[in-house]
Amino acid sequence: MSTIYDVAKAAQVSPKTVSRVLNGDAPVGKKTREAVEKAIAELGYVPSSAARTMRSQRSGLIGLVTGAISLSPLDPAASGLPDIFIVKGVQEGLENSGKTLLISDTGGRSDRVPSLMRTFVEHRVEGIIYVADYHRQVSLPRLPGHPPIVLANCYDDAHTPAIVPDDRFGQYRLVQEIIAHGHRRIAYLTLSDQLDATRLRTAGYRAALQDAGIDYDPALVVVADTLGDDTEAQAECLWAALDAVLALDDRPTVICCGNDRMAMRAYGMLRARQIEVPADIAVAGYDDYRAISDSLFPRLTTVELPYVEMGRRAAERLLAAMAGADTEDAAPELIRGDVVWRASVPALVTGPS
Amino acid sequence: MSTIYDVAKAAQVSPKTVSRVLNGDAPVGKKTREAVEKAIAELGYVPSSAARTMRSQRSGLIGLVTGAISLSPLDPAASGLPDIFIVKGVQEGLENSGKTLLISDTGGRSDRVPSLMRTFVEHRVEGIIYVADYHRQVSLPRLPGHPPIVLANCYDDAHTPAIVPDDRFGQYRLVQEIIAHGHRRIAYLTLSDQLDATRLRTAGYRAALQDAGIDYDPALVVVADTLGDDTEAQAECLWAALDAVLALDDRPTVICCGNDRMAMRAYGMLRARQIEVPADIAVAGYDDYRAISDSLFPRLTTVELPYVEMGRRAAERLLAAMAGADTEDAAPELIRGDVVWRASVPALVTGPS
DNA sequence: CGGTGTCATGACATCGGTGTCATAAACCGA
DNA sequence: TCGGTTTATGACACCGATGTCATGACACCG
Numbered sequence: 001m002s003t004i005y006d007v008a009k010a011a012q013v014s015p016k017t018v019s020r021v022l023n024g025d026a027p028v029g030k031k032t033r034e035a036v037e038k039a040i041a042e043l044g045y046v047p048s049s050a051a052r053t054m055r056s057q058r059s060g061l062i063g064l065v066t067g068a069i070s071l072s073p074l075d076p077a078a079s080g081l082p083d084i085f086i087v088k089g090v091q092e093g094l095e096n097s098g099k100t101l102l103i104s105d106t107g108g109r110s111d112r113v114p115s116l117m118r119t120f121v122e123h124r125v126e127g128i129i130y131v132a133d134y135h136r137q138v139s140l141p142r143l144p145g146h147p148p149i150v151l152a153n154c155y156d157d158a159h160t161p162a163i164v165p166d167d168r169f170g171q172y173r174l175v176q177e178i179i180a181h182g183h184r185r186i187a188y189l190t191l192s193d194q195l196d197a198t199r200l201r202t203a204g205y206r207a208a209l210q211d212a213g214i215d216y217d218p219a220l221v222v223v224a225d226t227l228g229d230d231t232e233a234q235a236e237c238l239w240a241a242l243d244a245v246l247a248l249d250d251r252p253t254v255i256c257c258g259n260d261r262m263a264m265r266a267y268g269m270l271r272a273r274q275i276e277v278p279a280d281i282a283v284a285g286y287d288d289y290r291a292i293s294d295s296l297f298p299r300l301t302t303v304e305l306p307y308v309e310m311g312r313r314a315a316e317r318l319l320a321a322m323a324g325a326d327t328e329d330a331a332p333e334l335i336r337g338d339v340v341w342r343a344s345v346p347a348l349v350t351g352p353s
Numbered sequence: 354m355s356t357i358y359d360v361a362k363a364a365q366v367s368p369k370t371v372s373r374v375l376n377g378d379a380p381v382g383k384k385t386r387e388a389v390e391k392a393i394a395e396l397g398y399v400p401s402s403a404a405r406t407m408r409s410q411r412s413g414l415i416g417l418v419t420g421a422i423s424l425s426p427l428d429p430a431a432s433g434l435p436d437i438f439i440v441k442g443v444q445e446g447l448e449n450s451g452k453t454l455l456i457s458d459t460g461g462r463s464d465r466v467p468s469l470m471r472t473f474v475e476h477r478v479e480g481i482i483y484v485a486d487y488h489r490q491v492s493l494p495r496l497p498g499h500p501p502i503v504l505a506n507c508y509d510d511a512h513t514p515a516i517v518p519d520d521r522f523g524q525y526r527l528v529q530e531i532i533a534h535g536h537r538r539i540a541y542l543t544l545s546d547q548l549d550a551t552r553l554r555t556a557g558y559r560a561a562l563q564d565a566g567i568d569y570d571p572a573l574v575v576v577a578d579t580l581g582d583d584t585e586a587q588a589e590c591l592w593a594a595l596d597a598v599l600a601l602d603d604r605p606t607v608i609c610c611g612n613d614r615m616a617m618r619a620y621g622m623l624r625a626r627q628i629e630v631p632a633d634i635a636v637a638g639y640d641d642y643r644a645i646s647d648s649l650f651p652r653l654t655t656v657e658l659p660y661v662e663m664g665r666r667a668a669e670r671l672l673a674a675m676a677g678a679d680t681e682d683a684a685p686e687l688i689r690g691d692v693v694w695r696a697s698v699p700a701l702v703t704g705p706s
Numbered sequence: 707c708g709g710t711g712t713c714a715t716g717a718c719a720t721c722g723g724t725g726t727c728a729t730a731a732a733c734c735g736a
Numbered sequence: 737t738c739g740g741t742t743t744a745t746g747a748c749a750c751c752g753a754t755g756t757c758a759t760g761a762c763a764c765c766g
Contacts, residue, residue, distance in 0.1 A: 001477070001498050003752055014716045019754055029714060044498055049475040050406035051752035054721045059403065084437050091458050100472055103456040105444050119453055122402040124354070145354050145397055231647050261648045264617065268650025271624045292645065294584050295614045297621025356722055367746045372724060382744060404722035407751045 002043040010039035022047060053124065062099045062318065063120035064090060065113060066131040067106045086131045086152050089311020097319055099126070114141045121146060127318040130154065131311075135164055135197050148321035152314040153307075155332040161321065162332035163314045167197045170303040171204030173339050174256065174284060179212045182348035183254045183282070187245040189224035189238065189266070191258035198223075198258065201286070205256070219248055225258055238265055246273070253282060253348055260285035260292040260302055263344075267296065282345040293340065301345040304337035355396040363392035375400060406477060415452045415671065416473035417443060418466060419484040420459045439484045439505050442664020450672055452479070467494045474499060480671045483507065484664075488517055488550050501674035505667040506660075508685040514674065515685035516667045520550045523656040524557030526692050527609065527637060532565045535701035536607045536635070540598040542577035542591065542619070544611035551576075551611065554639070558609070572601055578611055591618055599626070606635060606701055613638035613645040616653055616697075635698040646693065654698040657690035 004022075008015040013032055020026045021036040028036075039045070053059045066087060087103065094101060102125060104116040117140075120128055127147050132138055132154030139156055140149065148161075155162035171188075178186055188205050190198045206216050224241035226233045245252055257263040263285035267277050277283050278298055285293060285302035293300040313335060357375075361368040366385055373379045374389040381389075392398070406412045419440060440456065447454060455478060457469040470493075473481055480500050485491055485507035492509055493502065501514075508515035531539055541558050543551045559569050577594035579586045598605055610616040616638035620630050630636050631651055638646060638655035646653040666688060 004754095005752075015752085016717085016754075017715060020715085023754085025754090026715090027713060032714080044496075046471065046474045046496075046498065048407070048477060048752055050403045050412065050477065051721090052754080053403035054401070054407060054723085055752080055754045057721075088458070091460065095460075100476070101456070103454070105441070107441075107444065107448075118399065121399045123453070124401060124403065143397075143399075145399065231652075234648075235650065261644055264645070265648050265650045268620065271629075272650065276624075289644070291614055291642070292617070295587075295618050297588065297618045297625065299584075357724095358722075368722085369724075369747085370745060373745085376724085378724090379745090380743060385744080401722055404751090405724075407753085408722080408724045410751075 001048075002045045004045070004047065006043055007036065007039045007045050010043060011035040057124075059124040059126060060099055061102050061120075061123055061125045062094060063102045063104065063117075063123070063125040063128045064131060065104050065106065065116050065120075065128065067108050067110075067133045083131060083133050083153060083307060085307035086311040086314070089308035089313075090129055090131075090152070090315045091311075092308070093312040093315025094319070097315075099319075114143075117141060117143050117146065127322045129314050129318055131314075134195065135167065136195070148318060150314045150318040150321065151332075152310055159330060161317050161329055163310045163317065163335060164332045165197075165305055165307075165310060166334035166336045167200035168204040168207070169334070170286070170305075170337050170339075171201035171256075172208045173204075174286075174301075174303045175205050175208035176211070177339050177341065178254050178256075178282075178284065178345060179208065179214070181345065183345075184214055184348075185217075185220070185250055185252040186254045186256060187220045187222070187252035188256045189222055189241050189245070189258060189262065191223075191225045191262070192227045193223050194227060201258075220245060220252055225262060235265060235269075238262060239269055242266065242269055242273075246275075254284060254345060255281060256284045256286075258286060260287045260289040260296075260300060263300055263302070264292050264296055278344050278346050282348075284345050288337070288340050293342070296344070298343035301342045302340050304340055306335045306337035309337075310335045354401075355398045357398070357400065359396055360389065360392045360398050363396060364388040410477075412477040412479060413452055414455050414473075414476055414478045415447060416470075416476070416478035416481045417454055417456045417484060418459065418469050418473075418481065419456065420461050420463075420486045436484060436486050436506060436660060438660035439664040439667070442661040442666075443482055443484075443505070443668045444664075445661070446665040446668025447672070450668075452672075467496075470494060470496050470499065480675045482667050482671055484667075487548065488520065489548070501671060503667045503671040503674065504685075505663055512683060514670050514682055516663045516670065516688060517685045518550075518658055518660075518663060519687035519689045520553035521557040521560070522687070523639070523658075523690050523692075524554035524609075525561045526557075527639075527654075527656045528558050528561035529564070530692050530694065531607055531609075531635075531637065531698060532561065532567070534698065536698075537567055537701075538570075538573065538603055538605040539607045539609060540573045540575070540605035541609045542575055542594050542598070542611060542615065544576075544578045544615070545580045546576050547580065554611075573598060573605055578615060588618060588622075591615060592622055595619065595622055595626075599628075607637060607698060608634060609637045609639075611639060613640045613642040613653060613655055616655070617645050617649055620649060631697050631699050635701075637698050641690070641693050646695070649697070651696035654695045655693050657693055659688045659690035662690075663688045 004015045004018050007018045013036060018036050020028050021033050091101060102123060106112045121143055125147055128149045129152055130140060131152045136154050138154045151160050151162040153164060155164055175186060190202060209216050222241040222244055224238045226237050255266060257266055263283050266283055270277055275281055285300050288302045288304040293302045357368045357371050360371045366389060370385060371389050373381050374386050444454060455476060459465045474496055478500055481502045482505055483493060484505045489507050491507045504513050504515040506517060508517055528539060543555060562569050575594040575597055577591045579590050608619060610619055616636050619636055623630055628634055638653050641655045641657040646655045
């Protein structure tokens with residue numbers, strides 16, 4: 001690998017002049033510049049970021065820790081949408097910053113986090129983004145001399161800047177929209193009630209009902225998913241939940257599911273009971289996991305989990321923090337996702353009773 | 354950030370001795386070692402990989418280029434399973450190598466590849482893995498002084514070491530298994546026929562029929578997906594394909610789909626025609642995209658696209674190449690995926706005719 | 707025509723580690 | 737007790753950039 005000295009020799013100038021051509025930080029004569037550029041091209045010279053980093057004390061690197069890559073989408077604790085889209089958002093947010101992203105994966109084992117963080121510090125990353133696999137609280141190890149950190153899809157109790165989805169609002173808007181389409185009996189089959197998402201979305205569901213003057217019926221809200229990756233158990237749980245709400249005297253006209261995967265499963269289970277979607281009953285999901293929501297037949301009404309936007313926002317916040325902005329917020333920043341209205345929830349035509 | 358000199362001063366030894374403690378490459382007295390370790394802990398010293406890289410000429414970095422993160426799973430050219438699992442496999446394969454993975458994403462724009470590769474060379478990566486979004490041929494820019502490269506999920510015409518899925522074998526085994534369960538009329542609704550995967554899998558399908566002594570019926574093989582991301586067009590294409598095979602005099606008892614997403618859509622479309630899965634007709638997929646295959650109801654019989662294994666293998670090949678092994682192969686290495694047998698394809702009970 | 711800038715360029719030190727070689731101290735067998 | 741080896745440690749140079757400062761060549765101005 002050729003160095004700046006090789007280029008200097010070939011172009012018969014000093015290394016410093018080559019540096020000036022590379023960085024354009026001082027005027028260089030036209031003929032000199034051309035000679036240097038020719039030498040660079042001929043030698044295939046590429047500057048060493050290690051040397052540059054050492055001299056300038058700026059690595060141009062940003063570290064991202066995630067479990068995204070290693071977690072199976074099966075993990076039911078995950079909301080269902082590969083949080084890899086958060087990474088995509090981060091990439092977008094950093095696109096014009098000239099920074100290079102160093103991505104490390106925990107392989108689902110959080111005990112690896114400290115070691116990954118250490119690698120980042122060794123590389124003198126200028127900022128760190130921690131991406132959680134689902135909306136939850138985390139607790140990060142504090143390393144000496146660590147750079148600014150931003151949390152995405154999670155929050156901690158140390159007021160670290162955090163970006164999370166606005167789960168409450170998402171479910172609120174969905175139910176509001178469903179009500180606007182004439183529905184009154186709206187079931188909500190939730191994910192495990194140990195998840196923040198479930199707590200928040202249930203609150204949104206209730207608020208939407210209340211704002212529409214509809215009484216809350218506890219019988220319509222059922223936990224229909226299990227933690228862990230036993231899909232058989234999940235299926236049984238959902239089956240039982242469907243049993244429960246379908247057996248009600250005043251049967252719901254819509255079934256909201258905790259995520260799109262549950263909705264997909266519900267399609268099949270309803271069909272197995274000779275219930276047509278959406279003719280006999282409407283189904284809605286959550287996440288807008290498009291591989292599912294946009295390809296199911298009929299296509300699924302759902303709420304977008306704004307992962308890309310969250311990632312972008314996390315990148316912005318991090319760049320700001322790196323620039324010295326005071327980004328300490330008391331509360332996590334909530335990102336709203338849109339309701340995506342598709343064919344699975346038709347307007348309710350009140351038939352003859 | 355403290356340096357090795359700060360540590361040396363605090364421990365009252367020379368920087369070189371600190372280096373020895375860090376790397377264990379020469380004996381150090383017990384008391385000296387303890388003093389150094391104490392100083393490291395107190396100062397929170399973390400060595401700079403930039404300085405180490407510069408001196409040792411070894412960065413410990415491996416670059417990975419992918420479009421994985423940015424491609425929507427919607428992209429129908431993609432086989433449907435997020436190729437992010439290839440990245441997971443690579444991470445696994447590198448786990449014990451002590452290398453750090455630098456991941457860059459093309460954002461779906463292949464014109465960015467040269468710039469990403471250049472960034473890799475600037476960081477003096479010791480090897481590069483290129484991950485394609487679906488099985489296909491690629492053509493990579495050759496950079497001066499580039500390190501060993503391994504291709505994953507793609508191949509080129511320059512004999513670059515390449516790891517691809519064994520699509521022919523996968524479909525062969527699936528159809529073989531289906532035949533073993535008593536089926537004779539097996540439809541195959543393919544992805545776009547412009548994909549390598551389609552060509553190879555169709556060959557596998559035909560080989561399995563032939564080996565079982567079943568005549569190939571061209572009417573049973575229909576292209577049922579479009580390139581591009583127009584899901585409406587895809588749905589129409591599948592609907593028409595289903596029309597075609599269901600209208601046949603000797604109706605198929607199984608429908609093999611080009612991927613799991615298509616199978617999922619077929620579930621819905623068949624139900625809309627009052628056809629039960631699997632009671633009236635069996636459905637199989639491809640990819641084992643588990644968020645779909647394992648959660649559909651009934652659960653989907655499919656073929657695993659061995660992405661994790663491919664990634665692991667690519668990492669192994671790269672490490673071997675970096676160690677100087679001669680890895681030039683004439684042909685890409687084929688990785689086989691298992692048939693995953695689930696409820697959507699029951700054994701055919703020959704009823705009274 | 708001398709003084710004063712401006713422009714283009716180079717010499718040199720420096721960033722933080724580590725390879726090489728030197729050296730002092732400890733050990734060991736005869 | 738002494739030469740020879742091993743062990744523990746340090747001095748110094750070097751990896752490849754770039755910041756600082758110096759300098760030579762012109763141009764411009766009065």
